């Protein structure tokens with residue numbers, strides 16, 4: 001029987017770059033939160049080799065797809081030669097800073113572990129996840145988390161009670177931003193490239209304490225510096241959400257998705273309607289409760 005899995009996306013409440021490393025990556029601290037907007041995947045032990053199909057014909061289904069790469073890495077490391085068939089129903093926009101592809105890859109590792117009777121220990125799965133991409137280990141767990149190093153060293157946090165009942169609006173403007181481009185541009189923004197550490201812990205502490213008013217001022221993303229300069233539309237989104245009374249608004253990850261945290265689902269839906277009047281109907285938009293009970 002095929003195994004069915006949902007793969008949620010994430011937003012970065014904070015992404016603070018702490019300087020460039022000798023290996024070309026950036027040292028950073030990030031606070032990530034899951035968002036229940038999900039891709040859907042199915043996995044089956046069938047056929048020979050790895051076969052991937054995808055609802056989005058513009059996405060590759062070979063080794064350029066992170067789902068394929070995750071399956072290949074898992075099977076090789078577990079010494080499994082059986083065939084696997086996978087299907088990816090893509091809902092989360094790509095090149096958006098929402099970790100869509102990273103989440104899919106993590107879910108693939110977890111699903112194959114389940115499908116083949118746990119042939120690899122959890123630590124090995126984290127190691128494989130980190131080798132596939134900096135954001136992927138976050139999606140092996142299901143809580144808010146702080147990531148350090150490249151973002152791959154994860155400490156899970158308890159859910160923040162002050163976010164219960166709050167909703168999140170996410171808008172994708174229709175163009176993506178490439179992650180390598182965003183990071184390369186940081187050489188032109190030395191102050192944002194070389195932040196001081198401690199901000200993720202500070203924001204997490206305020207959210208844990210339930211001080212949402214103070215926390216809302218601490219949301220921050222170093223990667224906004226080049227993105228907002230090149231795409232002023234993203235600044236207009238943030239101005240709009242602030243005018244509409246958003247608790248906070250920020251670009252997620254390397255963009256281009258922008259999110260806003262709103263007091264209630266009813267208010268978020270009203271703001272969505274106003275957004276469409278202001279910016280047109282064509283963009284990808286979603287408003288969902290940030291947490292489940």
Ligand code: C5P
Nearest residue numbers: 024025026133134135150151179180183
């Ligand atoms: O790890 P991931 O595949 O997501 O990284 C994509 C690109 O983003 C890297 O090749 C690198 O250029 C940049 N990056 C970085 N520092 C990080 C994470 C990513 O410079 N901590």
